[in-house]
Amino acid sequence: MRAAIVKGGIPWKPGAGDPPEVVRPGGWKYFTPQEAKTVEAFVDRLIPADELSPGGKDCGCAVFIDRQLAGPYGRFEGYYMAGPFQKGTKEQGPQSPETPAQTYRKALAAFDNACRTKYPGKTFVELADDQKDEAIKGLEDGSLKLDGSDGQEFFKLILKNTQNGFLADPIYGGNKEGASWKMIGFPGTHYDYRDWIDKHNQKVMLPVVGINFHPNWTQ
Amino acid sequence: MRDGWKMLPKVLCAMSLGAAVGVSAAAHAGGIDKQDFNQVERGHYLAVVADCAACHTLPGSGHDLAGGRPLETPFGTLIAPNITPDPQTGIGAWTDDEFVNALTKGTARDGTHLYPAMPYTYYTKLSRDDVLAIRAYLNTLPAVHNAVQVNQLPFPFRIRASMAAWDEMFFTPGAFRPDGRKSAEWNRGAYLAEGPAHCGACHTPKNFLGADKRGERLQGYALQGWFAPDITNDARRGLGSWSIDDIVAYLKTGHNRTGAATGPMSETLNLSTSHMSDEDLKAIAVYLKDQPGQAASAPAAPDRAGMKIGGQIYADECSGCHSGNGQGAAGLFPSLNGSPVVQQTNPTSLLRVVLRGALSVGTRKAPTAPAMPAFAWVLNDDQVAAVVTYIRNTWGNAAPAVSASQVGKARQSLAERTD
């Protein structure tokens, strides 16, 4: 029987459990070089570099998205993917068999084509910053249509993925060195706040740490 | 403590278990009244104290004391024999005297010498009456037909004849002699600890031939990938910070104010000490608390910078359970503050628990069985060394610093283990 029998005491063996895989930047596991450049430029507009934090690219948001798309999230692993696929009401939720990875592939190509049309001969990466923002707003409000892809849905997806990458634990490749957490004042993955629960309206003086990010562990 | 011995790979026994289960009509001469159930019950209790099952029962086999369990020794693997009353493959045909000789003189029926993995060096302390009671109990077990090839040791250790010389050098047979200067309770504790409970078999350091270092009794020994700690009354490394009640609670339930049993001691707890009477456990505690420890030595103060880092690692990874003051939670998270395990000179058990995690024992009285998670994936050798050195030297603890290379060696040897 392919079942685990649980009997006689608490099951335990060494190596049980599933620690996270720490993303190492370098190379792309899903994006083509052109897609990667586009996404890097895109996340750098969604999260511009300023005095509050580095930009989306330097924070690793494009790496985050790349690794997510190359993994289970990108292929909707765990989703109910049996048909028939029918369109329903908004309240019935997404019903498309198109996975996030497929969406990015189609939409990024369509987006570059749309840019080439609107800004003759220029792909998104080649636009000036204010034009990039304009193109993104066009996706956002639906005025910039993508051929074969829903621009507004794609914008929502890439915005969500970018912001997730910006705010998630640095092990996933984004939020480099806890940039967003430092910006907002979230100290990270500390587990023991018993000394702080009674300190109402006081700043919590703890270093920013993540699951595999502990600058306080070195000199 | 020599650690030059490599662990030889365990040889899994090829066992033929054609068990004919049934009550054996074991026929042998007297000394035991088979109808004396007091004798049988006493023998059962002593067999539990002596923890025969830990070696002679193969876990999961469903056949008590029928042998077949491989034992990891520094010299190789031995497989514990069948001690059910089966006449062919067990000890059913042995006379009582032969049985008494095995336990108290270390000789088998055919005169060959037993290896001291069978702790006859301790069981020799048993009175003849107690040995016969154990025999009476063993006689009541179902006879199991299970032939065991005991000797799996490599050359030259597998030459049993060499044990004659070993016994000559290291073994003094003879029953326990009470110390008239001590109380009856102390003597009972001494009898149990030095006799059937054979604590020193795991807890006393051994020389390169595997014999107890008599001058360092109960001061700790490395085996099976753990370090069985010092159980003298040493203030830091032994039981000095534990009261009699603490020791009794630990042996009875596996947990006390500050400690939790794990590893091979879990088995000892489950099979043996948790079934012993409170009086006997208290007697053992009284005896152990009267054992002097090592000469007190102040370890060198650890490196300040390392301690600072260790403190940060501790705050981030450890204090969620063990608290900032190291005191944990009674019955749940052992107190590191004052912990003997933390302060053992040999950090093997401590490193094992930190790197690999460990499940503590669950007993009827203390069923929770909390487990320590594994930190090997998130802490590198330097970081383990730093945090372990930190807990060994904070809150009044003092123990030698642990180096990154010690951690590296521990990590490597753990990788080779399957338990």
Place this chain on the structure above:
Amino acid sequence: MALKLPHKDVAIIGLGWTGSILANELTDAGLDVVAIERGPWRDTATDFPISYAQDELRYRIRHEMFLRNSQMSVTFRNNTSQTALPVRTWGAFMLGNGVGGAGMHWNAEFWRFLPSDFILKSHLTQRYGASFLPTDMTIQDWGITWDDIEPHYDAFEYLCGTSGAAGNLGGKIQDGGNPFEGSRSRPYPTPAMKQGFGHALFAEGAKKLGYKPFPQPSGNLSQSYTNPLGVTLGQCTYCGFCEWFGCANYSKASPQTTILPVLLRKSNFEGRTDCEVTRINVDNTGKRATGVTYVDTSGAEFEQPADLVILCAFSLFNVQLLLLSGIGVAYDPQTGEGHIGRNFTHQTVSGGLGFFDKDKYNFNPFVAAGAIGMCIDEFNGDNFDHTSVGFVGGGYIGQVQTNGRPIECTAVPPGTPAWGSKWKQALKDNYLSTINVGAACHASMYSYRDNYLSLDPTYKDRFGRPLIRLTIDFHDNELKMSKFLTDKYTEILKAMGAKQTVTHPRKAPYDVTEYQTSHLNGGAIMGDNPGNSALNRYLQSWDVPNLFVMGASAFPQNAGYNPTGTVGALAYWSAAAIRSQYLKNPGPLVHA
């Protein structure tokens, strides 16, 4: 062809809260029990240790601990004019899986219902008249009273070490507790949890408005505790990674931290994990369960014979199994016939944001726990006069913010651009000084003729069995109630000193993509006679007396509280009846 296994006295389907409680009670009674769980074994140090449990992306956003929709999902539509479509990934609710079930990763918000909740129909009819209730509302009395269930609330609370402040001890109202609660026989086993600044400020605001705030009862413990089984739990450390996550330091009550260490040591218990029960087998009279059929991970089928079957698979899946096994009569909303699937409810939650002056307020939202919070109960149940408000029902209102996790808790004021430097600035300016409570108003959903569960005609699970189909929408009653409560919450936010509030009452249509608690109830409801229910007052099936069905599927309607306290209490109540009556004389316990 299913391989028939050796007989067991009891087969329990699912090893979550109710499965664990029933297994422990019935093994104590000497029975040989097997529990069959479709998910994996999980435990603290191996599966949610302190070195990586606190991962928002993995456990909250990608919801890794939950049931994978590819293993089992449901379909949904608002009403019968629509075609139900699959819930391809969880949204409105997230369903548990594995040993411990959702009990492993819940908030541990640990409430009792009100005495009047158990006799709701009689109570409201008596107070307001039968015509006061909407004609399509199908609320019912439960068949039990407060006195029946109170000792079992007590048992479950003491199993878990619940932290709280009693409001009504033996009929005497206590300061600092919930003055509306039903009379308790004993105080909570541990003191109430400590509160953060935002929670304490809510209490001040509520007091200013004349309410009586009290700490939310919590299954995350304020101090280490050893329960009557001898199992010890730890002290909560306010880590802010509670609901959706496993607890790394044994301080959240779950089957793992309260029951399983004892249960697993028993020689008369066996758990089988990664095995999915596909049907409850009944004999050819249709009145006797003979056991269950299940499938392991290799696809091999097994038949487990048993004398007593306890269905503990969570409300939706209880109903699905009953329908697939042909037990009881499927509910038909057109004719009103049948009880299996009837009176399906969820929860009516609403809440929102309070923005405060960042130079004066620092809430440290990340210092929190799953059941932290200060609440008021003035507007729950029938605690207030409904004569002129235009609805029945209610809920507690509380500042129950459980975390400051960045992906979830970086709300910005309306009008803030969704991206760019202004968005970043707004995050920075508001993160520490915003109260963000999605379920500040945690209110009832009463039952209606047209909200029900049934088998889907089109979509199947991986074994080819129909998925369970949810037909549900909000009714005017709940929408009016939600507006009323949300307005009260907004008032309190302002009394706290919020400079801006952004609160939203619940709106129709019911949206299966918006998370609104996983408190799904009904479909196999309890009652006092087989003409109005699927189960009798002991949760015994009217149709198949050797089948008992645990869980919130028994609720005839939902109340204004989190359901788990009541789910656990009902399990103890049922177990007591099985032990003291059924085992001595197997057969129907109620002759209606």
